Amino acid sequence: MKRxxxxxxxxxxxxxxxxxxxxxxDKYVSSRYSVYYHKQSCKKAxxxxxxxxxxxxxxxxxLEAGKRPCQLCKPPTEVYGKEKKPQEN
Ligand SMILES: [Zn+2]
Numbered sequence: 252m253k254r255x256x257x258x259x260x261x262x263x264x265x266x267x268x269x270x271x272x273x274x275x276x277d278k279y280v281s282s283r284y285s286v287y288y289h290k291q292s293c294k295k296a297x298x299x300x301x302x303x304x305x306x307x308x309x310x311x312x313x314l315e316a317g318k319r320p321c322q323l324c325k326p327p328t329e330v331y332g333k334e335k336k337p338q339e340n
Contacts, residue, residue: 279307279326281318288313293324 280296281288283303288310289296307313310320310328320326 277309279310279313281305281307281313281316286317286319287321288318288326289321290324290326293321293326295321295323 278291279288280291282299283305310326314328320328
């Protein structure tokens with residue numbers, strides 16, 4: 252019985268780690284057939300079929316692949332993300 256509980260604890264811990272890694276990582280996703288890229292937490296990103304999902308490590312990578320930022324989740328673009336910050340001032 253104790254062994255079983257330990258097993259459950261380890262699985263829970265791994266799942267937590269995994270979900271943390273997925274949502275905290277600075278990655279962006281797109282569908283192979285879409286022109287837009289999304290934050291991983293975007294509603295539309297969650298609907299992308301894993302078989303056609305493309306993952307980018309940075310907005311720049313997505314832009315270079317010809318993708319445009321999604322209008323819904325508004326992922327950053329390398330160009331505006333660093334130099335221009337519209338929310339400030
Ligand atoms: Zn989106």
